[in-house]
Amino acid sequence: xxxxxxxxxxxxxxxxxxxxxxxxxxxxxxxxxxxxxxxxxxxxxxxxxxxxxxxxxxxxxxxxxxxxxxxxxxxxxxxxxxxxxxxxxxxxxxxxxxxxxxxxxxxxxxxxxxxxxxxxxxxxxxxxxxxxxxxxxxxxxxxxxxxxxxxxxxxxxxxxxxxxxxxxxxxxxxxxxxxxxxxxxxxxxxxxxxxxxxxxxxxxxxxxxxxxxxxxxxxxxxxxxxxxxxxxxxxxxxxxxxxxxxxxxxxxxxxxxxxxxxxxxxxxxxxxxxxxxxxxxxxxxxxxxxxxxxxxxxxxxxxxxxxxxxxxxxxxxxxx
Amino acid sequence: xxxxxxxxxxxxxxxxxxxxxxxxxxxxxxxxxxxxxxxxxxxxxxxxxxxxxxxxxxxxxxxxxxxxxxxxxxxxxxxxxxxxxxxxxxxxxxxxxxxxxxxxxxxxxxxxxxxxxxxxxxxxxxxxxxxxxxxxxxxxxxxxxxxxxxxxxxxxxxxxxxxxxxxxxxxxxxxxxxxxxxxxxxxxxxxxxxxxxxxxxxxxxxxxxxxxxxxxxxxxxxxxxxxxxxxxxxxxxxxxxxxxxxxxxxxxxxxxxxxxxxxxxxxxxxxxxxxxxxxxxxxxxxxxxxxxxxxxxxxxxxxxxxxxxxxxxxxxxxxx
Numbered sequence: 010x011x012x013x014x015x016x017x018x019x020x021x022x023x024x025x026x027x028x029x030x031x032x033x034x035x036x037x038x039x040x041x042x043x044x045x046x047x048x049x050x051x052x053x054x055x056x057x058x059x060x061x062x063x064x065x066x067x068x069x070x071x072x073x074x075x076x077x078x079x080x081x082x083x084x085x086x087x088x089x090x091x092x093x094x095x096x097x098x099x100x101x102x103x104x105x106x107x108x109x110x111x112x113x114x115x116x117x118x119x120x121x122x123x124x125x126x127x128x129x130x131x132x133x134x135x136x137x138x139x140x141x142x143x144x145x146x147x148x149x150x151x152x153x154x155x156x157x158x159x160x161x162x163x164x165x166x167x168x169x170x171x172x173x174x175x176x177x178x179x180x181x182x183x184x185x186x187x188x189x190x191x192x193x194x195x196x197x198x199x200x201x202x203x204x205x206x207x208x209x210x211x212x213x214x215x216x217x218x219x220x221x222x223x224x225x226x227x228x229x230x231x232x233x234x235x236x237x238x239x240x241x242x243x244x245x246x247x248x249x250x251x252x253x254x255x256x257x258x259x260x261x262x263x264x265x266x267x268x269x270x271x272x273x274x275x276x277x278x279x280x281x282x283x284x285x286x287x288x289x290x291x292x293x294x295x296x297x298x299x300x301x302x303x304x305x306x307x308x309x310x311x312x313x314x315x316x317x318x319x320x321x322x323x324x325x326x327x328x329x
Numbered sequence: 330x331x332x333x334x335x336x337x338x339x340x341x342x343x344x345x346x347x348x349x350x351x352x353x354x355x356x357x358x359x360x361x362x363x364x365x366x367x368x369x370x371x372x373x374x375x376x377x378x379x380x381x382x383x384x385x386x387x388x389x390x391x392x393x394x395x396x397x398x399x400x401x402x403x404x405x406x407x408x409x410x411x412x413x414x415x416x417x418x419x420x421x422x423x424x425x426x427x428x429x430x431x432x433x434x435x436x437x438x439x440x441x442x443x444x445x446x447x448x449x450x451x452x453x454x455x456x457x458x459x460x461x462x463x464x465x466x467x468x469x470x471x472x473x474x475x476x477x478x479x480x481x482x483x484x485x486x487x488x489x490x491x492x493x494x495x496x497x498x499x500x501x502x503x504x505x506x507x508x509x510x511x512x513x514x515x516x517x518x519x520x521x522x523x524x525x526x527x528x529x530x531x532x533x534x535x536x537x538x539x540x541x542x543x544x545x546x547x548x549x550x551x552x553x554x555x556x557x558x559x560x561x562x563x564x565x566x567x568x569x570x571x572x573x574x575x576x577x578x579x580x581x582x583x584x585x586x587x588x589x590x591x592x593x594x595x596x597x598x599x600x601x602x603x604x605x606x607x608x609x610x611x612x613x614x615x616x617x618x619x620x621x622x623x624x625x626x627x628x629x630x631x632x633x634x635x636x637x638x639x640x641x642x643x644x645x646x647x648x649x
Contacts, residue, residue, distance in 0.1 A: 106465055109491045113466060116490065117440035124437050129610050130450075136602045138594035138611040145426055145621065146433060166489055170436065171429045274458035282456045290449050291458040301465065 017057025022064040034299035086212035103321035111295035144233035146171035152203025155210035204232035212244035213328030220248035236263025245269040337377025342384040354619035406532035423641035434614035464553035466491035472523025475530035524552035532564035533648030540568035556583025
């Protein structure tokens with residue numbers, strides 16, 4: 010399998026993001042390698058690797074020597090929705106840096122709800138000195154929907170903070186310290202036990218629109234902090250924002266932290282922006298800096314050229 | 330040392346807090362024991378234990394059979410400032426519940442500053458979808474001033490989130506994963522390395538007013554999140570609020586989270602309330618519920634009566 014010095018060119022194909030910043034990061038990470046942002050014609054034989062985020066459709070379809078596609082994210086829904094995608098292995102980011110950032114976001118938002126940040130900030134505005142009843146972490150169950158690398162890493166730190174954990178995954182998993190559920194009935198049972206629900210699922214045809222009225226109504230209603238909380242740091246396509254708004258308005262849902270949205274940027278007329286029970290962040294839960302990810306992808310390419318199987322090869326049937 | 334069934338009465342002496350709630354909690358925790366809120370006369374011989382929070386002066390001074398004083402907090406400054414305090418061992422709270430709550434508060438506030446919560450919340454108000462540059466946790470050093478039980482527990486969880494840690498204590502300590510400093514020069518060196526400084530010291534004559542202009546100016550100025558951040562969850566007496574305000578106004582300090590204040594409740598005309606760079610909470614970082622602490626204190630008394638030395642006996646000379 011060793012390809013020696015026969016390194017091949019690398020296509021960086023990105024929409025939505027600043028491509029120049031990524032190009033610079035990759036050129037710094039591998040100065041001897043040839044990075045381009047467009048193929049030379051539809052059948053450019055020089056391209057061996059593609060590094061993509063929401064690549065323009067058709068751009069990958071007819072590159073005769075393409076060997077690997079790298080997604081610049083943990084999710085690959087943006088890659089797989091390309092109907093013209095060639096039959097080449099897709100590698101997603103499995104980066105300690107990205108994993109740590111996602112754990113940070115989850116712990117940050119869980120603690121902000123649990124420690125009643127919104128109420129304390131509002132009391133500060135009113136110059137009100139008033140202690141709120143505060144349950145112990147051990148009285149709270151955090152439910153992690155999606156027990157992949159990100160979900161397990163987040164669960165581990167929440168566990169060390171004393172929270173009880175339960176989790177759901179498509180196939181049965183065993184995670185230390187986490188009460189694990191799977192399957193459709195498993196999801197309903199798990200939601201009924203969770204005081205805070207954290208969604209870290211990939212977006213696939215099976216998970217699309219999953220956070221809907223039925224999901225929200227299955228969540229535990231009586232919780233130690235006064236009501237159920239939803240945190241979605243997976244993909245916006247997982248959620249129905251209309252159903253979330255309705256659940257918030259009817260009191261079925263007490264609060265939410267949403268980092269992802271059905272349409273991004275979140276549309277100006279969304280009522281989520283102004284809902285005081287909602288924390289909106291602009292899809293920043295786990296955005297690694299280009300320098301870190303470029304180094305990791307370049308290492309993956311070098312390992313591949315030395316005959317190693319890349320970390321994070323996607324199962325196209327599962328969609329992640 | 331065993332005292333068998335000779336249990337003695339317990340005086341609960343509390344100001345500022347709701348004494349009825351504490352009395353009820355203790356009576357639930359030990360239904361067979363006799364709890365009172367006032368001695369029967371200044372020389373009541375029936376009182377063997379006192380459980381106190383900011384006890385009225387003189388109340389403990391002449392109880393002839395008093396054997397132990399329990400502080401209902403991790404700090405004992407509120408006990409020791411009583412000039413009439415008898416020479417009886419003082420036991421402070423060393424409670425897993427309290428320790429966990431303090432770790433929660435520290436991690437919550439560190440993450441809120443690190444993940445730029447104030448700016449994102451302000452952007453949400455403006456319906457602004459804008460990603461902010463976000464360093465990795467590994468690029469940040471959190472400095473813990475005070476490496477007691479609370480400081481070490483907080484450091485452990487921050488370490489698991491990928492932050493670099495340094496710490497300072499009066500006497501040299503060795504804590505895994507923490508770059509430890511001590512002494513006056515050690516403090517200056519440690520502050521110069523810390524992007525966020527978390528103060529978890531006891532209030533003693535030596536630490537009073539320690540967070541002053543000199544302390545704040547010793548803090549690292551250039552940090553990955555744009556400036557230095559102070560978090561004080563120890564005691565208000567550790568800080569000069571005038572110096573903190575001046576440092577915020579001059580830009581020497583970028584932001585602060587203060588849970589404790591020179592005068593509590595924080596006075597209405599303090600400019601800290603309205604400073605958008607300051608997070609004010611009403612001394613709630615680590616308030617255990619009465620039920621949990623009552624159970625722990627009652628267990629300590631039972632252990633003492635079975636001849637065990639209580640956990641958390643205070644060194645009066647050190648003041649903690």
